Amino acid sequence: MTRDTSAPTTPGASTPATIAQVATAAGVSRATVSRVMNGRATVAPVIAERVRQAVRDLDYTPSTVARSLSLGRTNTVALVVPDLANPMFQQVLRGVTQAAAVDGYRVLVADSAENVDEERLLAIEARMRCDALVLCAPRMPIAQLTELLPRVSPTVVINRDLGALAAPALSIDYASGIKGLMAHLLSLGHTRFLFLGGPEQSASNQERIEGLSEIAASHPGITIDTVTCGAAIEDGYAAAEAVLSNGATAVLAFNDLVAVGLLGRLAELEVPVPGRVSVTGFDDIQFARFATPSLTTMSVPQMELGRQAWAQLRELLEGGQPEHAVFFRPRLEVRSSTGPVPDAVGPVLGA
Amino acid sequence: MTRDTSAPTTPGASTPATIAQVATAAGVSRATVSRVMNGRATVAPVIAERVRQAVRDLDYTPSTVARSLSLGRTNTVALVVPDLANPMFQQVLRGVTQAAAVDGYRVLVADSAENVDEERLLAIEARMRCDALVLCAPRMPIAQLTELLPRVSPTVVINRDLGALAAPALSIDYASGIKGLMAHLLSLGHTRFLFLGGPEQSASNQERIEGLSEIAASHPGITIDTVTCGAAIEDGYAAAEAVLSNGATAVLAFNDLVAVGLLGRLAELEVPVPGRVSVTGFDDIQFARFATPSLTTMSVPQMELGRQAWAQLRELLEGGQPEHAVFFRPRLEVRSSTGPVPDAVGPVLGA
DNA sequence: TTGTAAGCGTTATCAC
DNA sequence: GTGATAACGCTTACAA
Numbered sequence: 001m002t003r004d005t006s007a008p009t010t011p012g013a014s015t016p017a018t019i020a021q022v023a024t025a026a027g028v029s030r031a032t033v034s035r036v037m038n039g040r041a042t043v044a045p046v047i048a049e050r051v052r053q054a055v056r057d058l059d060y061t062p063s064t065v066a067r068s069l070s071l072g073r074t075n076t077v078a079l080v081v082p083d084l085a086n087p088m089f090q091q092v093l094r095g096v097t098q099a100a101a102v103d104g105y106r107v108l109v110a111d112s113a114e115n116v117d118e119e120r121l122l123a124i125e126a127r128m129r130c131d132a133l134v135l136c137a138p139r140m141p142i143a144q145l146t147e148l149l150p151r152v153s154p155t156v157v158i159n160r161d162l163g164a165l166a167a168p169a170l171s172i173d174y175a176s177g178i179k180g181l182m183a184h185l186l187s188l189g190h191t192r193f194l195f196l197g198g199p200e201q202s203a204s205n206q207e208r209i210e211g212l213s214e215i216a217a218s219h220p221g222i223t224i225d226t227v228t229c230g231a232a233i234e235d236g237y238a239a240a241e242a243v244l245s246n247g248a249t250a251v252l253a254f255n256d257l258v259a260v261g262l263l264g265r266l267a268e269l270e271v272p273v274p275g276r277v278s279v280t281g282f283d284d285i286q287f288a289r290f291a292t293p294s295l296t297t298m299s300v301p302q303m304e305l306g307r308q309a310w311a312q313l314r315e316l317l318e319g320g321q322p323e324h325a326v327f328f329r330p331r332l333e334v335r336s337s338t339g340p341v342p343d344a345v346g347p348v349l350g351a
Numbered sequence: 352m353t354r355d356t357s358a359p360t361t362p363g364a365s366t367p368a369t370i371a372q373v374a375t376a377a378g379v380s381r382a383t384v385s386r387v388m389n390g391r392a393t394v395a396p397v398i399a400e401r402v403r404q405a406v407r408d409l410d411y412t413p414s415t416v417a418r419s420l421s422l423g424r425t426n427t428v429a430l431v432v433p434d435l436a437n438p439m440f441q442q443v444l445r446g447v448t449q450a451a452a453v454d455g456y457r458v459l460v461a462d463s464a465e466n467v468d469e470e471r472l473l474a475i476e477a478r479m480r481c482d483a484l485v486l487c488a489p490r491m492p493i494a495q496l497t498e499l500l501p502r503v504s505p506t507v508v509i510n511r512d513l514g515a516l517a518a519p520a521l522s523i524d525y526a527s528g529i530k531g532l533m534a535h536l537l538s539l540g541h542t543r544f545l546f547l548g549g550p551e552q553s554a555s556n557q558e559r560i561e562g563l564s565e566i567a568a569s570h571p572g573i574t575i576d577t578v579t580c581g582a583a584i585e586d587g588y589a590a591a592e593a594v595l596s597n598g599a600t601a602v603l604a605f606n607d608l609v610a611v612g613l614l615g616r617l618a619e620l621e622v623p624v625p626g627r628v629s630v631t632g633f634d635d636i637q638f639a640r641f642a643t644p645s646l647t648t649m650s651v652p653q654m655e656l657g658r659q660a661w662a663q664l665r666e667l668l669e670g671g672q673p674e675h676a677v678f679f680r681p682r683l684e685v686r687s688s689t690g691p692v693p694d695a696v697g698p699v700l701g702a
Numbered sequence: 703t704t705g706t707a708a709g710c711g712t713t714a715t716c717a718c
Numbered sequence: 719g720t721g722a723t724a725a726c727g728c729t730t731a732c733a734a
Binding site (some may be wrong): 059061063064065066068069076079084085087090093094097098101106107108109110111113124126128129151232237260261262263267268286287289290291292293294 | 502
């Protein structure tokens with residue numbers, strides 16, 4: 001390249017000091033500086049101190065990039081998520097960040113902004129800068145995922161069932177979760193249900209629907225309607241009218257975001273919850289407990305998902321065997337947004 | 352180092368292909384491969400195609416680390432925040448991530464977990480892996496900040512007034528914001544106020560207090576009590592009793608998180624809002640609008656803060672002059688959690 | 703238009 | 719114990 005033709009050992013004013021400059025200043029070789037910096041082997045105390053002094057004088061910090069190239073590892077993991085606006089993924093991010101930090105790893109975030117097409121390239125690009133990948137791609141077709149995974153290994157996939165794919169995965173048992181919610185609502189006497197569905201290609205949405213189908217099959221007396229809604233808070237807000245025009249006494253929102261949006265709109269419309277309709281969410285985001293009424297939901301260990309993801313990656317990075325796929329079974333959180341079925345259905349009949 | 356003594360041009364099975372392997376495969380020099388990869392200059396079409404074929408065959412992707420070392424830039428920015436759990440910072444993260452992505456930059460996150468002591472080292476460490484830094488350090492003493500900033504330049508500081516410090520900064524005018532809230536509450540007839548204060552060392556908390564002092568000084572007839580509370584939703588929840596035992600008819604929470612927590616608890620206690628007390632927040636996080644009652648708050652352009660931060664950094668990275676410090680003036684969002692002062696103060700007297 | 707070779711800043715091997 | 723020196727994989731003057 002031959003960029004700087006001046007003496008490379010000149011302690012540039014603004015340019016960060018290099019190991020060579022420290023070596024010159026301390027009157028030793030670069031190798032020795034490197035040893036001191038890494039607390040390696042036995043360097044004569046006198047020399048070591050001389051090096052440390054030079055380091056202080058020059059304000060030297062080793063170049064991470066150069067180390068990465070030499071060591072062949074970056075000490076960085078990437079997290080690819082479909083939407084950073086979702087509190088669920090924010091918690092996963094926190095979990096990964098905190099757990100990785102303990103092992104001296106940093107986290108690079110990549111938000112695909114729900115753009116399924118870009119997700120593949122984003123993951124590959126992110127993986128190139130890092131030693132490993134945490135991939136959250138609920139909408140990516142399984143075929144594409146299959147092609148992608150070997151390219152970005154080591155990677156752990158979060159939040160979707162990989163089925164036969166032999167890759168490390170941490171998933172939520174959404175089917176079981178939604179069945180748990182249904183069981184709760186059934187026990188309260190509800191028979192007419194409305195499911196506010198999430199994005200249709202979403203794997204977890206499919207799982208929820210399958211769960212509901214099973215319940216429907218085994219409970220002849222009930223009806224479960226489905227309306228495609230979305231995954232965002234605004235979607236829930238906008239769904240209030242659909243909810244009211246439907247005769248259901250219990251609404252299962254795709255997630256807490258949708259549920260909170262719905263709750264907000266219902267409050268504005270002065271529709272009593274759970275007096276008129278019961279509402280459930282999914283995920284148990286931080287706000288669920290503080291919503292009014294507090295939201296009955298399925299608790300998903302969001303931060304734990306992130307922490308476990310890092311734990312598995314760490315294992316892989318150390319040359320360990322891929323873990324088995326792990327399923328988290330959500331836990332029912334009964335709060336105040338669900339209650340007994342009202343005496344009569346429809347706009348204020350009984351009472 | 353001399354790690355791999357075997358022929359370096361062997362297309363290793365699992366190891367990622369290098370530029371040298373591509374060069375060999377295509378029968379050209381590495382320089383030519385580099386030119387093709389970067390769409391450089393005029394490479395003979397025939398040769399270029401041969402290179403591209405080799406790239407495809409070998410599944411070659413250039414090493415980002417090696418490029419970074421050679422180019423002297425990583426195409427990465429770091430964001431240092433005190434607490435990723437706060438929706439405010441999550442939005443800033445989104446803003447930075449989205450804006451930086453447009454220019455081909457990725458974002459590294461570092462969460463200091465409210466640990467003020469570690470923040471300095473964290474920032475330095477993060478900066479080393481990146482080309483620039485977005486720093487959110489509301490509690491860092493100004494002296495330490497002064498020492499730190501030159502070391503991590505280029506950096507833009509977010510969310511605090513740097514005063515005389517000549518560094519790029521994006522701040523919120525918290526004093527003006529809280530005064531706006533007070534003006535609103537005063538217009539509703541309130542005279543007894545309670546401020547639920549945030550972390551005491553927090554710069555923005557100080558600014559809020561100064562704003563309140565000014566109002567107090569210019570309005571002899573009113574009283575403004577202060578209770579140190581915190582910045583988290585749980586803190587607001589826990590503050591409900593203190594709020595009720597205080598005679599105030601209007602409560603100004605440190606931020607929306609605190610306000611939502613308070614609202615949640617007040618609802619549980621069946622305390623009418625704003626019937627008994629009015630409540631305000633600060634930040635206008637996503638959930639503020641959907642709280643029950645919807646929260647009157649000061650809107651802070653959170654994502655915009657992130658976007659602008661990137662815009663300024665980009666300018667600096669391109670060799671531009673540091674921008675002047677920018678202040679965002681929050682905008683009052685009147686919603687349903689504030690209302691006229693109740694007829695009588697205390698546990699249900701009038702009515 | 704293409705190749706040669708130096709250089710980015712580190713680490714690690716191997717003599718001394 | 720310490721110092722040359724060759725990598726790591728890429729970019730880019732400069733020569734051909």
